Amino acid sequence: MFKKLKSLFKKKSIVGEQPDTTIKENQLDFPIDRADYFFEHALVFYCEENDIPSEKLSQSDMLEISKRAAFHLSIFVAWLAKHDFLNLQSDGFNLEDAQKLKNETITGTDYLFKHLDEKLYSTDISNTLLPFISDFYEDYMDFCYTVLVDDVARTEFDWKIYHLVEDDIDEMFSQYKTHIRQ
16 A cells, blocks of 8 residues: 555654544544644654754744645645545635646645645545545555654655655555445
8 A cells, every 4th residue: 555655755653643534424524634633743843854943933934834744635635636526515615726736736735725724524525535535544644644754744745746646546546446346
């Protein structure tokens, strides 16, 4: 799982507590993920890398840290847009920027921050994709938290990385579709 993404990063690390991303089928609108789940981790690395105490961080520094914390979610939001899985009826949906995201003229982070308030809810995603999200996203978050956490907290959205991750997600989505047809 995540063969191409894993090859980009070197080490394995473990963070104590991760958020519950389990989808509850009886909920109508539930959070799937939030950019700030990695914020504290990204903050520590940013301060260490720049040799600056957290109390001296500028607004610009805080935005940079937020973008790094959003990496994992920004990648997934871009995948949703490029595969037409964003919910057109969602309050956060913006057709013009969704098209820009598909055309790679804005990033997943841009869309996430501007239209989704740095959070992804079930109502932001096409209903047809929710069962896949239920199966896939918990594994994705486990992978980010146990294998990539240090690297994720240091990385901003990049289209080159996205395309590698896209291949992994596409493969898992294809396997999912094959499995449900059987």
